[in-house]
Amino acid sequence: MRWLRTTIVIGFAIGLGIGYACAGEFDSILCWRNIGPYRGGRTRAVCGVASQPNVFYMAPVNGGVFKSIDYGRTWRPIFDDQPTASIGAIAVAPSNPSVVYVGSGEGLHRPDLSIGDGIYKSTDAGNTWTHLGLRNGQQIAQLVVDPKNAERIFVAVAGHPYGPNEERGVYRSLDGGKTFEKVLYGDENVGASDVQIDLGNPQVVYAALWESREAPWxxxxxxxxxxxxxKSTDGGNTWRQLGKGLPGHIVQANIAIAASTAKTLFAAVRTKTIAKLYRSDDGGETWNGPTDDPRPGLGIGGGDLPVVRFDPKNPQIVYSASVVCWKSTDGGKTWDGWRGAPGGDDYQNVWINPNNPDVIL
Structure with a gap:
């Protein structure tokens, strides 16, 4: 009986400790749980379904696409029959959650990258897939769907990582991917790292171009x-570069639009000498560095630029996925480490349910 009493006491003490930690300052550490898939590796492509908060999609950069229909408790591979497993972006059409687009090629430049073969589409929530095009783009960094029209999409194509090619830049499709039109382009050496649509006015589109190349060593x-x-204000027909308050000679940028206040933007920006966060409150006309804290703007594990996201209901709450996941509750002035080890040091993305900001993937 002595061992039983000892076990009960120890168990009670551990229970008290965990209860106290979850209610106190260690809440962010002890109350998180890994929902898998186990050993997924770095994951750039994550997405949920706003109208179905139990449904998530995710794709490790060289592991195919997985789907969960039980809030992440279990995951099922849904892309294994396709000829590529390298994934850079996933987007679900807000107006029709049965329509899912996948951009292959991880969209990151690093020595251990993997390439893909273009864009795929499902019209039955991931049960079957059709290859659409942009096969020679090799790396799809981002894709977004018009919130009111599942047939209208924009794609950020990074292009060949080891050499020049023409199929890079920002592409638009108005017919669900049957055809693609190049709407923003630098030259054969300049790809695109990001594209975002203003959910309140889909004619307003922001994009970032990126000039980078990997060496063979x-x-x-x-x-x-x-x-x-x-920025484009006519649905991608014409574009102008934004620059007031931003550094010159930008190499790469990632963009976030506040859904609740569409003129409020954040951008993670890299030049050859700095990596830093910038904020705009006038639709990108002017920018400023809101914080002196360098941490949320630093490169992720392999040097990848952080991804910034707004709380969809409160533009003062901002997240930066970096070495750890940082959170600001004052519009980016101050930042706290919100999610870090255990769990890795390579947080590549954040998805927040636009209807319920408490649901975060």
Whole structure:
């Protein structure tokens, strides 16, 4: 009986400790749980379904696409029959959650990258897939769907990581991917790292160009200054570069739009010498560095630029996925480590349910 009493006491003490920690300052550490898939590796492509909060999609950069229909408790591979497993982006059409687009090729430049073969589409929530095009783009960094029209999509194509090619830049499709039109382009050396649609006014589109090339040897990378942040107010027909308050000679940028206040933007920006966060409150006309804290703007594990996301209901709450996941509750002035180890040091993306900001993937 002595061992039984000892076990009960120890168990009670552990229970008290966990209860106290979850209610106190260690809440962010002890109350998180890994929902899998186990050993997924770095994951850039994550997405949920706003109208179905139990449904998530995710794709490790070289592991195919997985789907969960039980809030992440279990995951099922749904892309294994396709000829590529390298994934850079996933998007679900807000107006029709049965329509899912997948961009193959991980969209990151690093020595251990994997390439893909273009865009795929499912019209039955991932049960079957059709290859659409952009096969020679090799790396799809981002894709977004018009919130009111599942047939209208924009794609950020990074292009060949080891050499020049023409199939790179920002592409638009108005017919669900049957055809693609190149709408923003630098040259054969400049790809696109991001594209975002204003959910309140889909005619407003932001995009970032990126000039980078990998060398054939380990950790050899060459950056040019042909990148930058661009804005279209006519649905992608014409574009102009945004720059007031931003550094010159931008290499790469990632963009976030506040759903609740569409003129409020955040951008993670890299030049050859700095990586930093910038904020705009006038639709990108002017920018400022809201914080002196360098941490949320630093490169992720392999040097990848952080991804920034807004709380969809409160533009003062901002997240930065970096070495850890950072959170600001004052519009980016101050930041706290919100999610870190255990769990890795390579947080590549954040998805927040636009209807319920408490659901975060």
């Amino acid at each position: 380990e950790n050899g990378v060459f950056h040019g200054d042909g990148g930058g942040i661009f």
